[in-house]
Amino acid sequence: MSRNRRWLAKAMAAVLVAALQCPVAAWTQESSAGSFTMKMQSEIVLTNVVVRSKKTGEVVKDLKASDFTIFENGKPQQIASFDYQNVDEAAVLKEKNTVSGKATVADILNGNFAEDKAQLRDHRLIVLFFDLSSMQPEDVDRAVDAAKDYINKKMQPADLVAVVSMDTAVSLDQDFTADKALLLSKVGAYNGTEGTGFGLGATGTAAGTADDSSSYVADDTEYNTLNTDRELYAIRDIAKSLERVDQRKSLLYFSGGLTRNGIENEASMRAATNEAVKANMAIYSVDSRGLQAIPPVGDASTGSLRGTASYSGAAMQSNLTSNFNSQEVLATLSSDTGGKAFFDSNDFAPAFQQVQHDTEAYYILGFHSTNTARDGSYRHLKVQVNRPDLKLEYRQGYYAPADFKHAKTEDRELQLTEELRSDLPATDVSVYLQALYFRMEDNRFFVPISLVVPGSQIPFLKNGDRDKATLDVIGNVKDAQGIIVGNVRDTVKLALDAAQQVQRKNIQYSTGFMLAPGRYHLKFVVRENQTGAMGSFETDLQVPDLKKTPLKLSSIVLASQRVPNTDKKTVSPLVRDGVEWIPNVAHVFRQDQHLYFLYEVYDPARRRKQDEAAPAPTPGMVRRESGPVRVLTSIEFLSGGVKVYETPLVEATAVNIPTRGAIGFQFDVALAALKPGTYVCQVNVIDDAGGSFSFPRMALRVQPGAPVVAAPAAPNATPAAVGGASTPGR
Numbered sequence: 221m222s223r224n225r226r227w228l229a230k231a232m233a234a235v236l237v238a239a240l241q242c243p244v245a246a247w248t249q250e251s252s253a254g255s256f257t258m259k260m261q262s263e264i265v266l267t268n269v270v271v272r273s274k275k276t277g278e279v280v281k282d283l284k285a286s287d288f289t290i291f292e293n294g295k296p297q298q299i300a301s302f303d304y305q306n307v308d309e310a311a312v313l314k315e316k317n318t319v320s321g322k323a324t325v326a327d328i329l330n331g332n333f334a335e336d337k338a339q340l341r342d343h344r345l346i347v348l349f350f351d352l353s354s355m356q357p358e359d360v361d362r363a364v365d366a367a368k369d370y371i372n373k374k375m376q377p378a379d380l381v382a383v384v385s386m387d388t389a390v391s392l393d394q395d396f397t398a399d400k401a402l403l404l405s406k407v408g409a410y411n412g413t414e415g416t417g418f419g420l421g422a423t424g425t426a427a428g429t430a431d432d433s434s435s436y437v438a439d440d441t442e443y444n445t446l447n448t449d450r451e452l453y454a455i456r457d458i459a460k461s462l463e464r465v466d467q468r469k470s471l472l473y474f475s476g477g478l479t480r481n482g483i484e485n486e487a488s489m490r491a492a493t494n495e496a497v498k499a500n501m502a503i504y505s506v507d508s509r510g511l512q513a514i515p516p517v518g519d520a521s522t523g524s525l526r527g528t529a530s531y532s533g534a535a536m537q538s539n540l541t542s543n544f545n546s547q548e549v550l551a552t553l554s555s556d557t558g559g560k561a562f563f564d565s566n567d568f569a570p571a572f573q574q575v576q577h578d579t580e581a582y583y584i585l586g587f588h589s590t591n592t593a594r595d596g597s598y599r600h601l602k603v604q605v606n607r608p609d610l611k612l613e614y615r616q617g618y619y620a621p622a623d624f625k626h627a628k629t630e631d632r633e634l635q636l637t638e639e640l641r642s643d644l645p646a647t648d649v650s651v652y653l654q655a656l657y658f659r660m661e662d663n664r665f666f667v668p669i670s671l672v673v674p675g676s677q678i679p680f681l682k683n684g685d686r687d688k689a690t691l692d693v694i695g696n697v698k699d700a701q702g703i704i705v706g707n708v709r710d711t712v713k714l715a716l717d718a719a720q721q722v723q724r725k726n727i728q729y730s731t732g733f734m735l736a737p738g739r740y741h742l743k744f745v746v747r748e749n750q751t752g753a754m755g756s757f758e759t760d761l762q763v764p765d766l767k768k769t770p771l772k773l774s775s776i777v778l779a780s781q782r783v784p785n786t787d788k789k790t791v792s793p794l795v796r797d798g799v800e801w802i803p804n805v806a807h808v809f810r811q812d813q814h815l816y817f818l819y820e821v822y823d824p825a826r827r828r829k830q831d832e833a834a835p836a837p838t839p840g841m842v843r844r845e846s847g848p849v850r851v852l853t854s855i856e857f858l859s860g861g862v863k864v865y866e867t868p869l870v871e872a873t874a875v876n877i878p879t880r881g882a883i884g885f886q887f888d889v890a891l892a893a894l895k896p897g898t899y900v901c902q903v904n905v906i907d908d909a910g911g912s913f914s915f916p917r918m919a920l921r922v923q924p925g926a927p928v929v930a931a932p933a934a935p936n937a938t939p940a941a942v943g944g945a946s947t948p949g950r
Contacts, residue, residue, distance in 0.1 A: 263621065264300060265292075266500055268468050268558065269583045269603055270613040279581040280610055281306065290587055291602040301586035305342065305467055305579075340396060343380045344579045345469045347458060347501075350410055351451055352387040354476040359508040360410050363474040366506075366568035367407045371400050374572055383407060390454045448478050448549070452488040455503070455553070459495035468582065469501040470559070470575045474508045477546030487630030489549070490619065493556045497618050500584075502559035504575055505550035510566040558615035578613070589620070596622025596631075624752025632752075636694045639745045639754055649677050649755030651746050654805040656775035657763050658793040659822050660734070660880060665763050668732040668794055669695075669708075671744055672805045675725045679750040680714070689714045695744030697733055697761075705740070706733040728802065732792055737765040770912035772822035774882075776903055778920065779816040780804050793820070796884070807918065809891055812925030817855060817887035819903065824849040824875070824883060825910025848873050850908040853885055858900040865894060894922050 269288070271280040285302035348367055352360060375381070375398075383394040383406045394406040455473070462469050480489065496503055547563050554561040559578075562571045585603070600617045622631065639646050652672040657665045671693065680687035690713050697706040708731050729746075743758035766772040777794065785800035794801045801818050809815055827847040851872045857865040872883045898921045906913045 263588070264586045265589055265618065266301075266584060266586045267601060267603070267614050267618075268500065268502075269585055270578060270581070271583065271605060271610050272613070274609055274611050281581055283583065283605065285585075287606050288583070288585060289604045289606075290585060291604070292587075292589055292591065292599050294600075294602075295590060297587040297590060299585055300588050301584070303584040304581075305584065306581045340380060340465055341467065342378075343396075343467075344376070344378050344576065345380050345382075345396060345462075345465065345467065346575055347382045347384055347462075347469065347471045348407070349455070349458065349471055349473045350383075350385045351454070351473065351475040352385055352410065353447070354451060354478065355474070355508050356476060359476050359510075362510055362566070363506070363508040363568065364407055364410050366572075367474075368404060369569065370572040371403050371407070374569070374576075375400060376576060379576070384458060385410065386451070386454050390457060448480060448485045449488040451475070451478055452485065452492040452549075455492040456488075456495045459492070459499040459501050462501060463495075463499045465499075467500070468579055468584070469499065470579060471496070471501055471503045472571060472575065473503055473505045473550070473553070475505065475550060476508055478549040479542075479546045480549045485549075487628065487634055489552070490631070491634060493553065494619050496553075496557040497615070501557065502578070502615075503553045503557045504559040504571055505554045505561040506568055506571050507547055507550060507561075507563045508568075511564050556615075591620070594621050594623040595626045596620055596628075624749075627752070632692075635752075636692060636745060636747060636754075639747075639756060640694055640696065640743060645758070646745060646754040646756040648753035649746055649748060650674055651744065651755040651757040652805050653742070653744060653757040653759060654803055655742060655759070655761045656777060656803065657735075657761075658774045658820060659766060659772070659882070660791070660793075662767075663736055665735050665737065666732055666791060666793060667697075667735050667761070667763065668730060668792055668803070669742070669744070670803045670805050671729040671746060671757070673727045673729075673746055673748075673755070675727055677753075677755075678714070678727060678748050681750065687715070690749045691727070691729070692747040692749060693729055693731075693744065695731075695742065697735070698741045698743075700739045705735065708744075726806075728805070730794075730802070734791075735763050737763045739763075766822060770910065771905060771907050771914045773905055773914050773916070774820040774822070776916060776918065777801055777816075777818040778804050778807055778901075778918070779818065780809050780813045782816060793884075794818070796886075807920040808923060809920065810923050810925050811891050811894065811896065813891055815887075815889040815891055815920075817885070817889070817903070819905075820877070820880075820882040820884050821851055821853075821872075821905060821907070822880070822882045824851050824872075824907050825912070827909045847909075849875065849883070851883055852904075852906045852908055854904045855887055855889070856902045856904065857894065858902060859897060864899075891922055892925075896922050896924050898922075 267290075271283060272278060273280060281304070283304075285299050288299060288302075290297045290299060350360070350363060355363065371381070377398070380396040380398055381394075381403055382392070382396045383403065384390065384392055393409070394403060397403065455471070458471065547561070550563075551561040553559075560571075560574055562568065562574075589599070591599070597620050598617055599620055601615065603612055603614050605612060624632070627635070650673065654670045654672075655667055657667050660666050673691065678689050678691070680689045690711055693708060693710045693712060695708045696704045699705050710729075710731070712727075712729055714727065740761045740763065741758065742761055743756065745754055745756045747754040774793075779801045781802040781804075782799045783802060784798060785795045786798050787795070792800075794803070801816060826849050849872065852869060853872075854869045855867045856863050867887055867889060870885065870887075872885070875881060875883055877884050898919060900917055901920055902915055902917045904913075904915055
């Protein structure tokens, strides 16, 4: 056996052994192809356990994995991993791991946060998160003073501290470091002037004015819902960035309170807690408002009460309820992640002491759940130790991962949004995109977008004699500064006859944007809603400034299909005389099809009449000719550099789209005369009056025609494109 074969045999044996040791492994055999497909899925659940003596409260440090028993929903689980962390015995960090300047949340998620994992091991990792968007200036000062006191007096050698803040966006102000001077300078920057104070808006009627019908207070419920979402997603992003750091992390969250509006914030709440649990990060919430004295009739920040609410106690009860609701979300975050909440106290020192106390020494237990269902349900945890004189501290449960079938509508929307923001492409579904441009005004262009998904990758459900499926489409367009100037969110419902054989066809979706000349970046995500598989496509687009070009030519559309479209409100240039042109994105055609061309020439030069004298030029005057135009065009097909076919020469002497100052050209080429193969198509456009020209080229492929079917098909039974919209995206 040669060296390469021996190496291959060892590699296959290693893969087989790893598969046999994996807790979840499945082998499937495709008998027809004689090949095997192995699918493996392994998820480990980690939980931190602090063990203390019931009598002295001292941490017990000599336990083994055999001393613990873990139960999930009452069922015992086998411990798969066991580790003991004693951060107070770690050496002082000699080399400071710092990040200069501020990093946005994108930099945090890209791995610039806690980038040196080796230096972080055996240390107490603390993230100070200042939610400036929810705190008033006095709350910020109170939180900053507490943080400075901790750094100056109580920070231990084993402590590594990072500083994160959020005002209009999340920013990493300081990566993990033990440098007290550096931390003080970063924390000291929050001097109260940065507090944006996005306080809660009024919901319906103000407290104490419910019985006064003459007053009106705007309902800010939607504002409060979005404000809470952005703060919870900030916590999720921080936790997600720390997933690759193995040891326990603690997040000290300084906030002015969060209010959840019923179930409106359920998705963001679940996302924040799930990411924190997966990242092994406990949240210690601190209400920076401190101990509040709530006057029965309100303080100086509120107007005078009307009605009888101040006398009946309704106003006081409303204020107490509002204050409790703003603390309930903070308490939930802490309890669900294994941390603690600190409310109604002006002394924040206990929060720092609790973090140090909980993380001085702990055990990390991991297990593979025997419940493999990915239903997103909450699973209760119970940890026992075989010694009665010990007490345990650990989180009481976790949310199981949810597959697409069990995901809620909010979670599905979040999944699409995250994929749209992600720098990594989704490749489960193949997506192809084509962007064109047509001038509508002097400085405005309509950009039609065509998305193509192979029908073979869409699982259709049988429903009688029709196959049904749905696709979610989301996308946006960003300008050169990264600002979103257009977006699309749509759900396409497909209902096709079985005779259409959609597996051999492409599903095409169309939309469009109104853009100014410039450079843009497009990204679209498509998800099929049977299995949740997604695909994405992104590309750069240059919309030209035609004022700087001698011959102003639009994009050239190649199509094999035209469908009726009687929508009178459409602005797409692809709809003409009640017929819509469907661009062929792949440029692949059959011999039994017709190849349709569509393009436009703008502001063609005009010839002066022979009996018209040229006016005397004056400074600043732009001379416009008033005679006829003369634009010549034809289309050539080249194979191997040799011209094999050319359409007759077409001459245009008038502008046929006067509203846009354009000459529109349409060609219909029957492909039966061309042999199967790859061709280079050259479009010849000459403005004879202006002496300018253009010869754009593109590749296309001609394939043999479809085989003749014995039974005649019904009219319009096998379209090449389904669905789509041609209105501009917003």
